Amino acid sequence: MTAHTAGFSAIVLGAGAAGLMAAATAGQAGARVLVLDHAPHAGRKILISGGGRCNFTNMDTGPGQFLSANPHFAKSALARYTPADFVDLVRRHRIPWHEKAAGQLFCDRSARDIVDMLRRECAAGQVDVRVSHRIIDVARDAGGHYRVETDHGTFHAPSLIVATGGLSIPKLGATGLAHDLARRFGLRVVSPAPALVPLTFGAQDREWMEPLAGLSVTVGITCHAGEGRQARQVTFRDGMVFTHRGLSGPAILQASSYWQPGQVLDIDLLPGIDATSRLLEIKRDRPRAGGVAMLSMLLPQRLAQLMAQAHLPDGQLAGMPDAVLANVAGVLSGWRLNPHGTEGYVKAEVTRGGVDTDCLSSRDMQARDVPGLFMVGEAVDVTGWLGGYNFQWAWASGHAAGQAVAERGG
Incomplete structure (x- = not known):
């Protein structure tokens, strides 16, 4: 040469x-x-x-x-x-x-x-x-x-x-x-x-997540960075999208830069809303409605059905104790999931x-x-x-x- x-x-x-x-x-x-x-x-x-x-x-x-x-x-x-x-x-x-x-x-x-x-x-x-x-x-x-x-x-x-x-x-x-x-x-x-990258989940979670693939919802995710005096937290309020392998969308990409393997992800499905007050309000206004109908007023239909099946008893709202609705509100405001990993450098933006x-x-x-x-x-x-x-x-x-x-x- x-x-x-x-x-x-x-x-x-x-x-x-x-x-x-x-x-x-x-x-x-x-x-x-x-x-x-x-x-x-x-x-x-x-x-x-x-x-x-x-x-x-x-x-x-x-x-x-x-x-x-x-x-x-x-x-x-x-x-x-x-x-x-x-x-x-x-x-x-x-x-x-x-x-x-x-x-x-x-x-x-x-x-x-x-x-x-x-x-x-x-x-x-x-x-x-x-x-x-x-x-x-x-x-x-x-x-x-x-x-x-x-x-x-x-x-x-x-x-x-x-x-x-x-x-x-x-x-x-x-x-x-x-x-x-x-x-x-x-x-x-x-x-x-990998950072600014979609998150993936294990086979057990994907089983219930796959039917939601393509569904988008606005969420809030609070992330933590630093330690001691430099510790701080930041909340990203943006779109989240269900995929066949896990979660994506702007809010998830942002959170992925902070997420470490083994950490849980706390997702607020109703950012800016007092979930307990809202559910009790719906119960008061529509006592004959069922759980799916109630959650469909707040979430996309498929996600509402999944949440109702997992966290609400059958029957009309009038018969549900307020404590049950308060528990559901806690899930909606802090839905805790356990990512298995990320899509890796292939899909990472940075x-x-x-x-x-x-x-x-x-x-x-x-x-x-x-x-x-x-x-x-x-x-x-x-x-x-x-x-x-x-x-x-x-x-x-x-x-x-x-x-x-x-x-x-x-």
């Missing part, structure tokens, strides 16, 4: 959201940047995001919408490159967009607009983007320069930005390269796991965990003990909620690393 020493000041591994942002930022600040990706096209994960429309940011982004062993780590980068900054970029490129839900911004046409925009930004910084380059080896020489060997040649630079993402969606080429490189250079890795933030500078994403090595985006132990937050982290972390690389020179 031919060795290429074109005088690059930085090599970016990964032509995804964080990598292209880092490259464009560094290139436009004067750095000579090379981007390498093993995929045949740049931005493959961007293209499928948001149903093909790319939920490219969330205007409500703040550190509280991210999971990390260090909840403060993301503050610096997020503060220095905000959703408004990215929206300004989108506007400069005349990309039409809309707000689909509170704070969630999507392209009007296609996610291709975002990829094309990033490619134009890279071109403006004279960034050399090379796809279909399989990484064979990465090393750091005695002089502190990085050597990247590919199946198309070997490249050198004093700075290396690792933006190869996590393990989610392997059909798009996701690998554990970022984690492998982190360990090779002595950086700790917080155990990765990867939880990653490069330990204690090993990185929160200002510029550079490894504290390995000068010139930067980790950005999904590779890092910073995982956002559903709704554009992970893209904003990609933009912010990539921008921080890109600025730092340009300042280092080389």
Whole structure:
């Protein structure tokens, strides 16, 4: 193979959201940047995001919408490159967009607009983007320069930005390269796991869940994160969908980022409603109704039938003790289920965990003990909620690393 020493000041591994942002930022600040990706096209994960429309940011982004062993780590980068900054970029490129839900911004046409925009930004910084380059080896020489060997040649630079993402969606080429490189250079890795992913259940639960497949209901799920003084809880109120294997929908995807194997899942089927008062009210107003009829006023028919069969005696409401209805109300407000697992990286939108933030500078994403090595985006132990937050982290972390690389020179 031919060795290429074109005088690059930085090599970016990964032509995804964080990598292209880092490259464009560094290139436009004067750095000579090379981007390498093993995929045949740049931005493959961007293209499928948001149903093909790319939920490219969330205007409500703040550190509280991210999971990390260090909840403060993301503050610096997020503060220095905000959703408004990215929206300004989108506007400069005349990309039409809309707000689909509170704070969630999507392209009007296609996610291709975002990829094309990033490619134009890279071109403006004279960034050399090379796809279909399989990484064979990465090393750091005695002089502190990085050597990247590919199946198309070997490249050198004093700075290396690792933006190869996590393990989610392997059909798009996701690998554990970022984690492998982190360990090779002595950086700790917080155990990765699928996040923003449907939950699955064991055969016994699936037996009664399968008849509900396709059913959607708005629920509330309270999740817990952190320990001690950093402990906090957050409640997601959104849609939940029954599948043939378990549960999905926005509320479940959000909860999956917090869920750990062996934990139970408490689901409020009537969020915002005082279930006991409502059931007693229905009993008073419709004493001759049966249990299924009562629950059908609050839940989809199939779910109402299942709950009535499991928790209500036969007969009219007039003959049911208030204590029975109070017990049912407790079930509806805190339906406890035991997930068996998740659908895994195949269906996970992102990867939880990653490069330990204690090993990185929160200002510029550079490894504290390995000068010139930067980790950005999904590779890092910073995982956002559903709704554009992970893209904003990609933009912010990539921008921080890109600025730092340009300042280092080389």
